[in-house]
Amino acid sequence: MIGFIGAGSIGGAVITGLIKNGYDADEIVVKGGHSNRTSLLAEQLGFKVVKKVKQLDDAEVIFIAVGANALESVLTELKEIASDKLIVAFTGSASVALLKQDLGKVKVAHAIPNTPVKVGAGFTGITYSDDFTDEDKKKVASIMGYTGQLVEVPEDQLGIIGTVAGCSPAFLDVFIEALSDAGVKHGLNRKLAYEAAIGMAIGAGKLAKQSDLNVSALKDEVTSPGGSTIRGVAALEEYGFRNAVIKAVDAAEND
Ligand SMILES: NC(=O)C1=CN([C@@H]2O[C@H](COP(=O)(O)OP(=O)(O)OC[C@H]3O[C@@H](n4cnc5c(N)ncnc54)[C@H](O)[C@@H]3O)[C@@H](O)[C@H]2O)C=CC1
Numbered sequence: 151m152i153g154f155i156g157a158g159s160i161g162g163a164v165i166t167g168l169i170k171n172g173y174d175a176d177e178i179v180v181k182g183g184h185s186n187r188t189s190l191l192a193e194q195l196g197f198k199v200v201k202k203v204k205q206l207d208d209a210e211v212i213f214i215a216v217g218a219n220a221l222e223s224v225l226t227e228l229k230e231i232a233s234d235k236l237i238v239a240f241t242g243s244a245s246v247a248l249l250k251q252d253l254g255k256v257k258v259a260h261a262i263p264n265t266p267v268k269v270g271a272g273f274t275g276i277t278y279s280d281d282f283t284d285e286d287k288k289k290v291a292s293i294m295g296y297t298g299q300l301v302e303v304p305e306d307q308l309g310i311i312g313t314v315a316g317c318s319p320a321f322l323d324v325f326i327e328a329l330s331d332a333g334v335k336h337g338l339n340r341k342l343a344y345e346a347a348i349g350m351a352i353g354a355g356k357l358a359k360q361s362d363l364n365v366s367a368l369k370d371e372v373t374s375p376g377g378s379t380i381r382g383v384a385a386l387e388e389y390g391f392r393n394a395v396i397k398a399v400d401a402a403e404n405d
């Protein structure tokens with residue numbers, strides 16, 4: 151049995167990714183917030199909903215997916231039942247030290263998933279407390295594996311991994327939206343413009359992952375001499391696209 155506290159954007163995305171990719175819904179129990187969002191999701195996906203944190207006592211692994219404002223009170227309630235469990239917090243502002251401070255001698259991890267977990271194509275960075283054994287890590291990996299990649303990173307890099315992989319789906323969505331706007335400006339209907347932009351993003355990501363070439367060389371393959379693409383790349387540079395992306399990451403990092 152595994153448990154979740156919070157089933158909002160990221161909690162709901164992980165739960166959805168798990169169940170849609172074959173994890174047994176009968177093995178998932180969720181304590182949601184005050185809205186009916188969790189019970190609506192449970193109706194679609196078939197997991198069990200409980201009202202109190204202590205009702206998660208049968209869970210071996212508990213994922214915390216509440217925001218910073220609710221973390222303290224959740225940890226206070228969780229402390230009563232946490233001693234024999236693995237606790238994994240998605241809360242951005244959490245840290246292994248903070249979780250340990252509130253939960254005492256409990257094995258804890260801090261993880262930052264991204265929303266593509268919902269379709270089994272996520273990228274999650276994770277940092278474990280020192281007392282996590284290889285077997286414990288395997289247990290967490292065997293769960294998160296249903297949602298995509300899980301990569302252990304040193305804690306001082308978890309924040310930037312969380313920005314590069316966790317915030318950036320929103321950045322890419324803005325790019326896809328802008329590309330589709332441009333297509334519409336040049337006469338495409340909106341549906342076809344989105345299909346083209348999204349299809350390209352999926353394909354270019356897959357090619358970048360599978361190719362032996364790095365993305366710079368892949369770009370070179372598209373830019374025919376004297377062709378249209380290099381004019382577009384030059385315009386991106388002229389309008390500061392690369393710098394805008396770096397500044398977006400800086401902004402996300404500097405809260
Ligand atoms: N949205 C994302 O892509 C990602 C978010 N995160 C982190 O996850 C945390 C949550 O973010 P979101 O899911 O976007 O926010 P959200 O507001 O969509 O979800 C938080 C959920 O927690 C529930 N909640 C609040 N208090 C609760 C309690 N005491 N017991 C049970 N449930 C409770 C709320 O009802 C809400 O549904 C944040 O700290 C964020 O930094 C981390 C990685 C990615």
Ligand SMILES: O=C(O)[C@@H]1CCC=N1
Binds near residue numbers: 242312313316317
């Ligand atoms: O916007 C946020 O704070 C969270 C962290 C990673 C993605 N979303």
